[in-house]
Amino acid sequence: MTYDRSTSRTAVVEARPEEVFQVLDDPKTLGAHMERPSVMMLGATMKYDLDEAGGRAVGSVIRMTGSVLGIGLYLEEVVAERLPPLRKAWQTRGPVRLLVIGAYRMGFMIEPSLSGCSVKVQLEYDLPDGLPGRLLGRLFGKSYASWCVSRMVAEVDALRRSLR
Numbered sequence: 001m002t003y004d005r006s007t008s009r010t011a012v013v014e015a016r017p018e019e020v021f022q023v024l025d026d027p028k029t030l031g032a033h034m035e036r037p038s039v040m041m042l043g044a045t046m047k048y049d050l051d052e053a054g055g056r057a058v059g060s061v062i063r064m065t066g067s068v069l070g071i072g073l074y075l076e077e078v079v080a081e082r083l084p085p086l087r088k089a090w091q092t093r094g095p096v097r098l099l100v101i102g103a104y105r106m107g108f109m110i111e112p113s114l115s116g117c118s119v120k121v122q123l124e125y126d127l128p129d130g131l132p133g134r135l136l137g138r139l140f141g142k143s144y145a146s147w148c149v150s151r152m153v154a155e156v157d158a159l160r161r162s163l164r
Contacts, residue, residue: 003105003124007145009153014116020156021085024108027055027062030152044068058082073097086110100140102128121152
């Protein structure tokens with residue numbers, strides 16, 4: 001599937017790719033920013049519901065629910081690719097109920113280097129369905145997607161600091 005929009009960020013980590021993958025492989029760690037209220041989430045939070053594989057196997061299902069301004073939010077993701085310690089990708093399936101982005105594919109790629117590795121987090125997405133969602137998506141989708149990817153890269157940076 002191809003998506004209309006994308007954003008990505010890269011971080012360098014002085015850690016072995018296996019250590020980095022282990023941290024980023026956990027959906028709750030990588031998406032911790034979604035479980036905390038923030039301005040970008042308009043004070044809302046999302047709750048994770050992981051299957052028995054914990055989001056750590058191809059085909060594993062991750063559900064997220066929440067609400068913002070009284071509007072219920074919901075999405076279901078499935079792990080589409082997982083090649084430790086180099087990359088992982090997951091994508092939405094079924095109906096997606098978000099305010100500023102719609103269906104998406106997200107993932108990370110780890111490239112070993114002499115001093116550790118570099119990590120690229122990428123989000124490819126469509127605007128939400130319906131006129132209100134498309135308008136909100138055009139206004140705020142890019143900012144939200146960049147914020148989300150930046151928060152995930154911040155988890156990589158936190159790992160780097162904890163390993164010093």
